[in-house]
Amino acid sequence: MHPQEEIKKLEKSIEQIxxxxxxxxxxxxxxxxxICPADIIYSFGSYGMPTRFSHWTFGKxxxxxxxxxxxxxxxxxxxxxxxxxxxxxxxxxNSLVQNKMVIAHVLAHCDFFKNNYYFNRTSRKMVxxxxxxxxxxxxxxxxxxxxxxxxxxxxxxxxxENIDSERHIDPxxxxxxxxxxxxxxxREQTCSGDKCCQGSCHRDTHRQSDSGQxxxxxxxxxxxxxxxxxxxxxxxxxxxxxxxxxxxxxxLFMMNYGRDxxxxxxxxxxxxREEMLYFWPQMQTKIMNEGWATYWHMRIMREMDLTEDEAxxxxxxHSGVIQPSKYQxxxxxxxxxxxxxxxxxxxxxxxxxKEKYGRPGGEGxxxxxxxxxxxxxxxFIRNYLTRELVEEYDLYLYKKIGYDWxxxxxxWEKVRDGLVINLYNCGLPYIVVEDGDxxxxxxxxxxxxxxxxxxxxxxxxxxxxxxxxxxxxxxHMETIVDGKKVLFTFNGDKTSKxxx
Amino acid sequence: xxxxxxxxxEDWSLHRKGEIDRERHREKVREAIKKNLADVVSEESIxxxxxxxVVKVPIRSLxxxxxxxxxxxxxxGGQGQGDTKEGDVLGSDQRQAGPGKGKGAGEEPGVDYYxxxxxxxxxxxxxxxxxGLPNLQPKKKHELxxxxxxxxxxxxxxxxxNIDRKRTILEALKRNARQxxxxxxxxxxxxxxxxxxxxxxxxxxxxxxxxxxxxxxxxGPYEKYxxxxxxxxxxxxxxxxxxxxxxxxLAHHVExxxxxEEEFFTKGASGGTRCSSVYKLALEIIESRYSPDDxxxxxxxxxxxxxxxxxxxxxxxxxKELLQLCNLVGYGEIEGPYYxxxxxxxxxxxxxxxxxxxxxxxxxxxxxxxxxTFFNPHxxxxxx
Numbered sequence: 001m002h003p004q005e006e007i008k009k010l011e012k013s014i015e016q017i018x019x020x021x022x023x024x025x026x027x028x029x030x031x032x033x034x035i036c037p038a039d040i041i042y043s044f045g046s047y048g049m050p051t052r053f054s055h056w057t058f059g060k061x062x063x064x065x066x067x068x069x070x071x072x073x074x075x076x077x078x079x080x081x082x083x084x085x086x087x088x089x090x091x092x093x094n095s096l097v098q099n100k101m102v103i104a105h106v107l108a109h110c111d112f113f114k115n116n117y118y119f120n121r122t123s124r125k126m127v128x129x130x131x132x133x134x135x136x137x138x139x140x141x142x143x144x145x146x147x148x149x150x151x152x153x154x155x156x157x158x159x160x161e162n163i164d165s166e167r168h169i170d171p172x173x174x175x176x177x178x179x180x181x182x183x184x185x186x187r188e189q190t191c192s193g194d195k196c197c198q199g200s201c202h203r204d205t206h207r208q209s210d211s212g213q214x215x216x217x218x219x220x221x222x223x224x225x226x227x228x229x230x231x232x233x234x235x236x237x238x239x240x241x242x243x244x245x246x247x248x249x250x251x252l253f254m255m256n257y258g259r260d261x262x263x264x265x266x267x268x269x270x271x272x273r274e275e276m277l278y279f280w281p282q283m284q285t286k287i288m289n290e291g292w293a294t295y296w297h298m299r300i301m302r303e304m305d306l307t308e309d310e311a312x313x314x315x316x317x318h319s320g321v322i323q324p325s326k327y328q329x330x331x332x333x334x335x336x337x338x339x340x341x342x343x344x345x346x347x348x349x350x351x352x353x354k355e356k357y358g359r360p361g362g363e364g365x366x367x368x369x370x371x372x373x374x375x376x377x378x379x380f381i382r383n384y385l386t387r388e389l390v391e392e393y394d395l396y397l398y399k400k401i402g403y404d405w406x407x408x409x410x411x412w413e414k415v416r417d418g419l420v421i422n423l424y425n426c427g428l429p430y431i432v433v434e435d436g437d438x439x440x441x442x443x444x445x446x447x448x449x450x451x452x453x454x455x456x457x458x459x460x461x462x463x464x465x466x467x468x469x470x471x472x473x474x475x476h477m478e479t480i481v482d483g484k485k486v487l488f489t490f491n492g493d494k495t496s497k498x499x500x
Numbered sequence: 501x502x503x504x505x506x507x508x509x510e511d512w513s514l515h516r517k518g519e520i521d522r523e524r525h526r527e528k529v530r531e532a533i534k535k536n537l538a539d540v541v542s543e544e545s546i547x548x549x550x551x552x553x554v555v556k557v558p559i560r561s562l563x564x565x566x567x568x569x570x571x572x573x574x575x576x577g578g579q580g581q582g583d584t585k586e587g588d589v590l591g592s593d594q595r596q597a598g599p600g601k602g603k604g605a606g607e608e609p610g611v612d613y614y615x616x617x618x619x620x621x622x623x624x625x626x627x628x629x630x631x632g633l634p635n636l637q638p639k640k641k642h643e644l645x646x647x648x649x650x651x652x653x654x655x656x657x658x659x660x661x662n663i664d665r666k667r668t669i670l671e672a673l674k675r676n677a678r679q680x681x682x683x684x685x686x687x688x689x690x691x692x693x694x695x696x697x698x699x700x701x702x703x704x705x706x707x708x709x710x711x712x713x714x715x716x717x718x719x720g721p722y723e724k725y726x727x728x729x730x731x732x733x734x735x736x737x738x739x740x741x742x743x744x745x746x747x748x749x750l751a752h753h754v755e756x757x758x759x760x761e762e763e764f765f766t767k768g769a770s771g772g773t774r775c776s777s778v779y780k781l782a783l784e785i786i787e788s789r790y791s792p793d794d795x796x797x798x799x800x801x802x803x804x805x806x807x808x809x810x811x812x813x814x815x816x817x818x819x820k821e822l823l824q825l826c827n828l829v830g831y832g833e834i835e836g837p838y839y840x841x842x843x844x845x846x847x848x849x850x851x852x853x854x855x856x857x858x859x860x861x862x863x864x865x866x867x868x869x870x871x872x873t874f875f876n877p878h879x880x881x882x883x884x
Contacts, residue, residue: 398578
């Protein structure tokens with residue numbers, strides 16, 4: 001087909017699909033479609049953005065994707081970017097039906113980007129920002145040498161996941177005051193068992209005595225008291241601690257407090273951090289976002305007049321996308337099934353649901369739009385993965401026993417909770433800066449907030465030198481390995497560990 | 501509803517960022533391989549590659565380290581076909597299924613170390629960069645030829661990558677001058693000049709290498725594997741760098757015999773050990789076929805050192821004889837991972853001769869240093 005003719009046909013389809021999507025109340029930005037050859041899509045896919053800076057790790061990802069494509073192992077049909085207008089790249093060589101499906105899919109992604117709560121702070125101008133940042137980094141390479149910039153990028157990239165996407169909720173100013181108060185109250189009071197120094201539980205104690213009666217939450221207030229026990233004296237010394245509260249955003253902390261950083265290095269940290277903050281919501285909503293797009297490409301395609309051949313081809317492509325996998329949860333599949341299930345349950349509630357939750361029925365569509373607006377993967381699974389779904393789709397948890405990967409849980413609640421645990425913090429360890437002046441030697445003390453899962457020690461030992469590279473002084477990391485508290489230290493030369 | 505979407509197709513042929521970063525990644529892979537040659541050299545996947553051209557070598561140093569969970573200690577979610585039960589085995593981790601088993605990245609969680617694909621030739625180039633035959637001396641008969649390409653001919657036809665730009669422009673200028681124009685306008689087809697090459701031979705001295713391997717019962721699969729990986733690279737190295745080097749393969753237990761190359765690398769044997777047998781055979785072969793006047797002679801022997809005690813003295817004297825005839829005699833003793841009782845190396849330690857080198861090999865990563873020690877083109881400045 002002549003390229004111009006192909007574009008004409010595409011334009012017609014887009015118009016048609018856009019109309020249907022609007023009738024379904026999808027709400028998206030203006031769309032910018034671009035047809036690209038495979039290696040360009042793979043390059044965008046490995047960088048996450050067409051305009052991002054250069055780094056060998058992207059080259060590695062690109063090589064992997066391209067090889068898989070060349071050997072016919074996998075294929076991406078599209079790539080879509082959270083921006084306004086929304087950029088979508090279609091693979092050259094897609095058939096018209098494939099493109100129709102992709103366009104419908106992409107519109108739903110764009111609706112998700114525009115309306116899901118977790119995206120409302122992402123910059124919609126990231127295409128331009130990343131391009132400008134890439135120019136700056138190229139400039140640094142000219143000025144300071146490629147190897148120097150590259151090795152600093154290596155270090156920062158290895159820590160890029162250690163940011164805090166929710167930091168805007170309490171950026172720290174408020175905490176500062178609270179914390180100082182705590183210091184004062186400490187000096188004024190003696191801490192003895194039931195009287196507590198910490199500002200927050202101080203208030204709680206009041207609340208309790210105000211009402212004068214016990215509440216079902218007493219055990220919780222008491223927990224706080226116990227933790228405060230005997231720590232008062234230390235608290236006085238801790239007043240000047242940096243950071244004042246444990247800081248989850250390692251990059252932000254090091255950018256602000258790293259003593260030996262040069263301006264260009266701070267800029268590099270801030271670039272990586274901003275880009276990661278932009279990508280974070282996509283990591284947080286993978287199941288929801290892909291499920292939503294799959295749900296809508298199905299609904300929209302059903303409204304299209306497809307010939308028999310086209311219908312068969314669509315069915316093939318679609319079933320390729322929702323193929324289940326024994327080692328992973330396929331987000332396209334699970335997400336789709338969950339939206340369908342929610343819609344069904346809110347359309348036809350059981351008598352119990354009608355009575356208990358006051359669901360009148362017929363609210364399926366409204367409900368899934370509400371879900372797409374307010375949830376992320378973690379709450380989506382926690383709130384809407386039902387026993388019926390787990391059992392019908394044969395979901396399970398598995399783990400390693402000896403050399404084998406064995407199915408460990410089939411009980412639906414355990415499966416649901418296991419999936420939720422793995423979604424916490426996008427499946428990444430929660431690490432905080434405890435002290436930026438450890439031992440008064442300017443060393444950095446990190447702590448892994450252990451919530452049941454041990455860290456990969458091999459990786460841990462090799463990541464600490466990257467922290468050192470950025471911080472410039474010894475790095476300590478506290479974690480728990482096999483139930484024992486361990487402190488890893490990298491002093492610029494070698495890693496050591498000791499039990500604490 | 502116009503104006504709300506745009507479709508376009510642009511020319512992306514100049515977008516090369518992915519390719520450029522891919523090239524940078526490749527560069528880093530090569531650097532990493534070079535740094536880890538000692539580990540790479542004795543990778544099973546290479547030694548047992550059955551003539552495959554491309555091999556995969558694991559490269560840990562190019563992993564992108566970050567703080568992550570130990571996937572072996574976590575539970576993961578998956579989806580079955582409908583009848584999965586607790587306790588079902590989904591798969592097993594091949595990497596740990598036993599020592600010496602082939603490595604393979606699986607799709608299960610946590611297995612994501614990077615495997616670089618590299619051709620054996622490319623790898624050989626990296627390995628052989630610093631190797632050479634030591635003490636190579638001029639001999640009467642010059643047979644050891646290495647190919648050399650020389651660009652010395654200029655022709656009017658050729659392949660476009662070989663265009664001689666300078667001569668082409670000169671031709672264009674001349675033609676224009678002939679036609680009365682002082683400058684050159686367009687380069688025409690007849691102006692084109694191509695360089696072309698001749699193959700010449702650079703003659704070097706003859707060399708013969710005697711590869712001697714202990715195949716007795718005490719040489720377990722591990723010891724044989726080590727010896728064979730040394731000889732594998734040795735043979736490749738000699739054939740890559742030198743045209744006509746001759747290699748003689750000798751295997752021994754109590755008795756020694758000459759074998760074909762294939763037998764040498766594949767066949768096992770058993771029985772006791774008498775190392776002197778192979779030295780004796782080597783001396784006989786040199787005497788009948790390779791005169792030291794015509795040949796540079798190298799002898800390498802690999803054994804676990806578990807020799808008959810009564811035989812050791814004989815070995816020492818044969819090795820001394822060999823040293824009279826050879827440019828270099830190398831002895832590699834493989835110290836098994838479990839126990840090691842050397843008798844031979846202790847005995848050979850008595851020999852003090854610059855042309856005698858012995859190395860102990862404790863593990864797979866010692867194969868490369870052994871190669872470097874034996875094929876050090878300048879043994880006078882021993883850097884290792």
